[in-house]
Amino acid sequence: MKKNHLLKNLLLINFSFLFLCCCKNQLSPKSLFSEKEGEQEQYSDFSGTKKSRVSIACWNVQTFFDAVSDGNEYTDFKNSSKWTKEKYVKRLSKLCEVMTMLNSDIIVLEEIENEAVVQDIVNRFTEGAWNQKKSWQYACFSKEKDSAIGCAVFSRFELSNLTVHSLDVRVHKEKQPSSRPLMQVTAHIGQKELTLFVNHWKSKSGGEEETEIWRDWQESVLAQKVHSMSIEGFEKNPIVMCGDFNRSVEDFTLQNGSKAKEGIKVVLRGTDGVLVQSVSPWLRKNGSFTTEIGSYFFDGNWERIDNFFFLGDIVVNSFGPVTEPPLADEKSIPQGYNIYTDSGCSDHLPLKCEIII
DSSP: OOOOOOOOSOOOEEEEOOOOSOEEOOOOOGGGSOSSTTSOEEEEOTTOOEEEEEEEEEEEEEEEOOSOOOSOSOGGGSSOTTSOHHHHHHHHHHHHHHHHHHOOSEEEEEEEOOHHHHHHHHHHHTTSOOOGGGSOOEEEEEOOTTOSOEEEEEESSEEEEEEEEEEOOOSSSSOOOOOOOEEEEEEEETTEEEEEEEEEOOOSTTOHHHHHHHHHHHHHHHHHHHHHHHHTTOTTSOEEEEEEOSSOGGGSEEEEOSSGGGOEEEEEEOSTTOEEEEBOTTBOTTSOBSSSSOSEEETTEEEOOEEEEEESSOEEEEEEEOOOTTSBOTTOOBOOOBTTTTBOOOSBOOEEEEEEO
16 A cells, blocks of 8 residues: 655644635526435435435636636736637636536535636526526635635535635745645535535646645645544544545555455545545545546546545445546547637546435
């Protein structure tokens, strides 16, 4: 199994509480959803315990900027004749079409510029008739101040308690690069609470080895927050960690579970010896991959840098990258967005997972 070093440096974290854009929205044409979608589907197992099916999608939408320049955009989108309002509106429509195709109860999007884009998505879905039980009624968004991009969550279930955990490390000679905060939000599913941690870790731009330390720090923040839930007595609550980790699942620390039937566990490393064991749907019990393709295709190879990690009372019912047009070509390779030709969607494939809690 892969072994990684444990972090031993002092972790300086600025924990801030923000309740951002966690609001109801009006959505969508009735014809978009089946009768069961958007409603809590419950059944009882042999013990009589009520279970709920929940579908979750996670997608890095690749630098999704609006048509207003505020100075933080990437170069190609800043005061450029290549990027116009017409192109933005067209790309927004394509994004909403993909969200409709995914049709998940919870949709997590990375690389959204701002709350205005979130509102535009909401408004696009309100153009038709809507049914409250079948729509994404709730949305939230966060990003660091002066950062170019952030993360958004759309949900058919009520969202609450959005908390943003920012990283502030000052123990290296190199200044900490701009990084996305860890989002923590609660989804209320019937009588149950599902804790969702949304991640977008430091990219490998600047060199994989050179930037790994910053992903290590972000891993530590995630591990510490999940570990703190067990200390507070919430260890039985279902926990979903998802997002673009910019680290393939096989490059995490992997261990055999404490029981033979558990298979391979992904270990998240915190400080002071904190280790959090989680389940990855990318991996079978013997450690092989559950799918032939990954979520990101780079230099002729598939990578699995977009991930779901699960803890608590969760059973994975289905999982996989979504490759339908216009997301991918005939070889399932994602078709990245091209600002010059206004073609493609994203250089990442969405991941869709159905879980039972």
